[in-house]
Amino acid sequence: MLKKALSDCGIRIADCGLPIAIAEFGLRIAEYPIPKLLAAIAFRNPHSETRIRNPNSAFRIPHSQIRILPSAFRIPQSLMPYLYNTPDDQREMLRAIGAESIDELFAPIPADLQLKRSLDLPPAMSELELDRHLQMLAGLNDHAAKKVCFLGGGSYDHFVPAVVDAIAGRSEFYTSYTPYQAEASQGNLQVMFEYQSLITRLTGMDVANSSLYDGASAAAEAVLMALHAHPQRRKIVAPASVHPQYRETIATYLANLDAELVTLDCPGGVIDADALAATVDGDTAAVLVQQPNFFGCVEDADRASAIAKTAGALLISVFDPISLGLLKRPGDYGASIAVAEGHTLGTPMSYGGPYLGIMACDQSLVRRMPGRIVGETRDRRGKRCFVLTLQTREQHIRREKATSNVCTNQALFAVRASVYLAQLGPQGLRETASLCLQKSRYLAGRLCENDRFSLAFAAPTFKEFVIRDAANDVDGLLRTALEAGYLAGLPLAPWYPELSDCLLIAVTEKRTKAELDGLVHALSAAPARQEALS
Amino acid sequence: MRNTRDTQLLFDLSKPGRRAARLPACDVPERPPEELLPAGAIAAAAPALPEVTEPQIVRHYVNLSTQNMSVDTHFYPLGSCTMKYNPKRNERAAAMPGFADLHPLQPAETIQGMLHVLYEMQQYLSEISGLAACSLQPAAGAHGEYAALLVAAAYFRDMGQSEQRKRVLVPDNAHGTNPASAVMAGFDTVAVKTLKNGGVDMADFYAKLDDRIAVFMITNPNTVGIFEPAMRELADAVHQRGGLVYLDGANMNAILGVTRPGDFGADMQHYNPHKTFSGPHGGGGPGAGPICVTKRLAPYLPGPVVEKELRGASCEAREDEIAPFSPLSPRNSQLHRYSLTSPPKSIGRVRSFVGNVGVLLRAYCYIRTHGPDGLRAVSENAVLNANYLLSRVKHFLPVPQGDRCMHEFVASGSRLKAERGVAAMDVAKRLLDFGYHAPTVYFPLTVPEAIMVEPTETESKETLDAFAETLFRITGEDPQLLHEAPHTTPISRPDEVQAARQPTLCCPVF
Numbered sequence A: 001m002l003k004k005a006l007s008d009c010g011i012r013i014a015d016c017g018l019p020i021a022i023a024e025f026g027l028r029i030a031e032y033p034i035p036k037l038l039a040a041i042a043f044r045n046p047h048s049e050t051r052i053r054n055p056n057s058a059f060r061i062p063h064s065q066i067r068i069l070p071s072a073f074r075i076p077q078s079l080m081p082y083l084y085n086t087p088d089d090q091r092e093m094l095r096a097i098g099a100e101s102i103d104e105l106f107a108p109i110p111a112d113l114q115l116k117r118s119l120d121l122p123p124a125m126s127e128l129e130l131d132r133h134l135q136m137l138a139g140l141n142d143h144a145a146k147k148v149c150f151l152g153g154g155s156y157d158h159f160v161p162a163v164v165d166a167i168a169g170r171s172e173f174y175t176s177y178t179p180y181q182a183e184a185s186q187g188n189l190q191v192m193f194e195y196q197s198l199i200t201r202l203t204g205m206d207v208a209n210s211s212l213y214d215g216a217s218a219a220a221e222a223v224l225m226a227l228h229a230h231p232q233r234r235k236i237v238a239p240a241s242v243h244p245q246y247r248e249t250i251a252t253y254l255a256n257l258d259a260e261l262v263t264l265d266c267p268g269g270v271i272d273a274d275a276l277a278a279t280v281d282g283d284t285a286a287v288l289v290q291q292p293n294f295f296g297c298v299e300d301a302d303r304a305s306a307i308a309k310t311a312g313a314l315l316i317s318v319f320d321p322i323s324l325g326l327l328k329r330p331g332d333y334g335a336s337i338a339v340a341e342g343h344t345l346g347t348p349m350s351y352g353g354p355y356l357g358i359m360a361c362d363q364s365l366v367r368r369m370p371g372r373i374v375g376e377t378r379d380r381r382g383k384r385c386f387v388l389t390l391q392t393r394e395q396h397i398r399r400e401k402a403t404s405n406v407c408t409n410q411a412l413f414a415v416r417a418s419v420y421l422a423q424l425g426p427q428g429l430r431e432t433a434s435l436c437l438q439k440s441r442y443l444a445g446r447l448c449e450n451d452r453f454s455l456a457f458a459a460p461t462f463k464e465f466v467i468r469d470a471a472n473d474v475d476g477l478l479r480t481a482l483e484a485g486y487l488a489g490l491p492l493a494p495w496y497p498e499l500s501d502c503l504l505i506a507v508t509e510k511r512t513k514a515e516l517d518g519l520v521h522a523l524s525a526a527p528a529r530q531e532a533l534s
Numbered sequence B: 001m002r003n004t005r006d007t008q009l010l011f012d013l014s015k016p017g018r019r020a021a022r023l024p025a026c027d028v029p030e031r032p033p034e035e036l037l038p039a040g041a042i043a044a045a046a047p048a049l050p051e052v053t054e055p056q057i058v059r060h061y062v063n064l065s066t067q068n069m070s071v072d073t074h075f076y077p078l079g080s081c082t083m084k085y086n087p088k089r090n091e092r093a094a095a096m097p098g099f100a101d102l103h104p105l106q107p108a109e110t111i112q113g114m115l116h117v118l119y120e121m122q123q124y125l126s127e128i129s130g131l132a133a134c135s136l137q138p139a140a141g142a143h144g145e146y147a148a149l150l151v152a153a154a155y156f157r158d159m160g161q162s163e164q165r166k167r168v169l170v171p172d173n174a175h176g177t178n179p180a181s182a183v184m185a186g187f188d189t190v191a192v193k194t195l196k197n198g199g200v201d202m203a204d205f206y207a208k209l210d211d212r213i214a215v216f217m218i219t220n221p222n223t224v225g226i227f228e229p230a231m232r233e234l235a236d237a238v239h240q241r242g243g244l245v246y247l248d249g250a251n252m253n254a255i256l257g258v259t260r261p262g263d264f265g266a267d268m269q270h271y272n273p274h275k276t277f278s279g280p281h282g283g284g285g286p287g288a289g290p291i292c293v294t295k296r297l298a299p300y301l302p303g304p305v306v307e308k309e310l311r312g313a314s315c316e317a318r319e320d321e322i323a324p325f326s327p328l329s330p331r332n333s334q335l336h337r338y339s340l341t342s343p344p345k346s347i348g349r350v351r352s353f354v355g356n357v358g359v360l361l362r363a364y365c366y367i368r369t370h371g372p373d374g375l376r377a378v379s380e381n382a383v384l385n386a387n388y389l390l391s392r393v394k395h396f397l398p399v400p401q402g403d404r405c406m407h408e409f410v411a412s413g414s415r416l417k418a419e420r421g422v423a424a425m426d427v428a429k430r431l432l433d434f435g436y437h438a439p440t441v442y443f444p445l446t447v448p449e450a451i452m453v454e455p456t457e458t459e460s461k462e463t464l465d466a467f468a469e470t471l472f473r474i475t476g477e478d479p480q481l482l483h484e485a486p487h488t489t490p491i492s493r494p495d496e497v498q499a500a501r502q503p504t505l506c507c508p509v510f
């Protein structure tokens, strides 16, 4: 029956067994006239079988029966949009190589290790089909234009100016590799040098590298730096007000090393200075401070810094780049290493990545820094230029003695951050920070007009804050708000069981008064659970 | 056309009072910051960022961009980096608001489309690797190596062998990230020698293999571009000693659909989707480093991973009810739901949120564009192109590994150096004058004057011919001309010693 269906489609079947004929059909299409093929396309089911579809009938062949046959012919390039080699090219190239077939080139792979079937993946799609498929999938997501986003916790719905996309969309930037050949990469190198300069100005630190993966892994790398700088000290102190995912990442990085992560409770939403002073000791290599912290509260960074310094420990600042339009810079309060999640500088939320790990440090630590660093120098003719430098820290030179294993970084997001910072300038950054502050405080105030809601912590906040629901029905609140079109906030229960009646709400410069009032209305209208009220 | 005049530093364009961005007026009642924030926390002044206009920004960066070579403008045969064409449809897809404007902590029910892509990626990558489970967390290849080694460490801890198994064996031609990752993960590294053809020196391997082995890291095809001849034996020997085999998957572009790491003995691997699956390199990043592992290592994977629940039942049980490739049709969205979970004995997270999903989304587009046969065609043509170029180059630049390669080969400039005093770096720099990006040079360290060429499948025979002819011409050029090359680029031969000795790493604030 299958033979008949295929021959109905004009496809001749070799004398070999049926499954082989199918494989030939599926994998070596070039042997058959294309127009006929289009009438009978092989669909590979992701699960277990291959389907042959023609206008009249459908058949299923178990994958286990499919075999790949050697053949000199390859997929017609019409099906493969990025390949150049025509069958004639291939023949000529094989002749020059002195090989009979492409399969012969794979002969060094022992036959018993070669895959005897085709990969179990969905069939190829044209660009139009792919676009339609992705539009469908994207349409299933409630993105920021569909639901007003009040979510924070390390990712924020800040505005991205068009100029950022225009520059980062230059393919000379996004399709180039790491600037190992300085002469062919002065554009990237100068942008990196300027990025490092912008970050040092933003943070008040001495030097910056040219990017790490993201904020959390940058924090973990900072911890490793501190441990190397203090080989006798084994303790890292992180208050509970540091982003839980950052602390989890640090814990992962320390799991197999001789070091200990000590978490300091923050019942008041900020570091308790006395408790910190009692925890930090001569064995402490570093103290982490997040500013503003995970709850949005502004820490007394000067105090934490003084405590760390007294014990001879390094202060690692985890900062919010936007906040530096208003708040003191990490360098101002004596941080030795400053790290941040930099996506807020010109990169959309992108479901969490790729992002930008910012790292800056004291001059004294520069040779311990992970990642690539760009420096200024002169060329053969005395012209100012830029190169990758201090490479003896890095894995490609030092291998197991390197300061870190980082190779590929997030260079394109350093480009985005640079353009963003240039676009905003000092004034724009200040205004952005100010809008975040004013709007979030307005929202907090409005919410607390309702007796049901109160601020969980007394400390002043910047763009995020924690509200407590007296009715203890965070899930209900979130559900009601979602129906009204708002992603109202992050429930804290997964990370802080004692805050299971609390919601972390973030407000960026993008939120309008109408949206803020709308959220207040939606949350106030939420019915409280019966048992909570009684 | 390149404008060489407008390349001042961004900071030199600054003038007080200029600005590019205007923000909306504040639409809520304002209070002075001093009332809202503690006085001690407020900065004395805004950071000293440049004050420039938008047209200045655009001219500055656009002109800088023209000082780069890139895949879109030049042949870029940089070995080990797989500088293939970066499809535009992938870029457009990643920028769709339905993907780009999602918050990473949104409730699962609001991101089912995104989670579908990620779930499918886990499945595809597992299938391509022949390994049971996948985590998309790591942010780059090196991060994947590191995460997988942490998985191995957790596994051995569980087996009560963590004291015993401290050693990671790494061939001496491996990428530098391999030993660096092993040390970060708390292991000791032991270098294993390799032979002239690039294969592992079996005598040295056996001399170093004992019950202390935790992991053997191997790049296959390896960094000289050959398929490890003793792969099966190596893997069996490691397994016999109770160790695990890690595959550095940077060279997957050679073997898609041809052979699978899980089938040739690997227990774990990472991918570099920014190489194999066409993610643009972005001038150094971003990448992604998803890892796949065997079933027995799956419980230790870094989380979160995406899970598919089927009407409350586990998905394997009811998979057959779902029509293929229309997983989210109205009928099927009632059948299943995606969510994030952490594997039961997870090593934890190695970064924030799920992973570099923008890179993975592009890889998804790439895999869907090619399908199974297309992916195999990618590898076939990558290998064909490399062998063809090798057949043309070997006549004037010796290729110690022999006449055949997989997706790349390493020529040696040592004869050129001995006879004419021309270094691999001279050749690399001179190629820039002819409009070619240089191959990777001086890697792997085991080949003297290494010139590592990876043409990729997205180049034509004509390009390869022209490149080979240029390379041939260069090998005959006046050595002095070559020492001073390049001659046509914006700058030539920067003083790297000076840069490192007295580092100037940022522009001072005046």
Ligand SMILES: Cc1ncc(COP(=O)(O)O)c(C=O)c1O
Residues within 6 Å of the ligand: A406, A407, A408, B080, B081, B140, B141, B142, B143, B175, B177, B178, B219, B223, B248, B250, B251, B272, B287, B288, B289
């Ligand atoms: C063989 C090999 N292994 C590992 C890596 C590291 O990957 P990544 O740069 O993505 O961290 C690379 C790439 O640079 C590589 O070529």
